[in-house]
Amino acid sequence: MAASNLPAMKTSPKFIFFTDFDGTITLRDSNDFLTDNIGFGYDLRRQGNQDVLTGKDTFRDSFRKMMDSVTTPYNECVDLLVKNIKLDPRFNDFFRYALANNIPVVVLSSGMTPIIRAILSNLVGPDADKIDVVCNEVAVRPGKKTIDEEGGWQIVYHDDSHFGHDKSLTIRPYGQLPEGQRPTLFYAGDGVSDLSAARETDLLFAKKGHDLIDYCVKEDVPFTVFEDWGSIHETVKDIVDGKKTVHDAAKEGYELYKKGAAK
Structure with missing residues (x-):
């Protein structure tokens, strides 16, 4: 695919930051919040996540079960989440830095558009667009x-993959651009919905204490650890300024893991 056909290449950036939304930009996962509080609950949700990690179930089927357990009208779900989901306190600083340095930020999510847009608008403001x-x-x-009646809504998946939304399909065309056009690609994530994206970028930020780190270690996928967007901001700035390479940053994740600091 030509660079001109890729949305995030409109400004010919040298860097692009792809990121998960729930539990990565936000402090809590909005889908988990719905499931735990007005769906089938924490225990069944965690078992579903483990089944995905061990290959007993696909993310697509597991996530649909989660969402189907929530029968509250959709507008009430959106209102509940806007009131309860908070942003990582350092994300807006990073986002302002990205805007000022021509680094497009692209959210790749297994969530649903109306919820994500409502939360971003509430927490980021006008620049959320x-x-x-x-x-x-x-x-x-x-x-x-x-959708705004009891049991009135259902999730519609982005594609036919067993992920429901295979995030790698969005990232891969950027990675396949020819040398000289291809930007450096970053990705930040925390959990099972990020497995498809984990191998696709130059530097993966995996959230401390979450399932994505276990997957990366098991599959030998290089990563670096983040606790909040302050550490992401610092690392990206060092790479943009030429103080550190993506390879240097990727080594740090495994070293931290070996020291027990990533758990």
């Missing part, structure tokens, strides 16, 4: 008239 969002959608459930 400058964040590209690629995610799943929501639709009226068969036999219902509107």
Whole structure:
């Protein structure tokens, strides 16, 4: 695919930052919040995550079970999340830095557009529109008239993959650009929905204490650890300024893991 056809290449950036949304930009996962509080609960959700990590279930099927357990009208779900989901306190500083340095920020999420846009608008403000969002959608459930009635909505997946939204499909065309056009690609994530993206970028930021680190170690995927967006900001700035290479940063993750600092 030509660079001119890729949305994040419009300004010919030298760096692009792809990121998960739930639990990565936000302090809590909005889908987990819904499932734990008004769906089938924490224990079944965690078991579903483990089944995905061990290969007993696909993310697509596990996540649909989670979302199907939430029957509250969709508008009430959105309101509940806007009131309860908070941003990583350092994300807005990073985002302002990215805007000032021509680093597009692209959200790749297994969540749904209306929820993500509502949360971003509430927490980021008017500049939220400058964040590209690629995610799943929501639709009226068969036999219902509107998503805003009890049991009225269902998730509509972005693609036919066993992830439901295979994030690698969005990232890969950027990685395949010819030398001289190809930007350096970053990705930040925390959990099972990020498995498909883990191998696709030049530097993967994996959140401390979460499932993505276990996967990276098991599959020998290089990564560096982050606790909040302050550490991401610092690392990206060092790379942009030429003080550190992506290879240097990737080595740090495994070293921290060996020391027990990544758990």
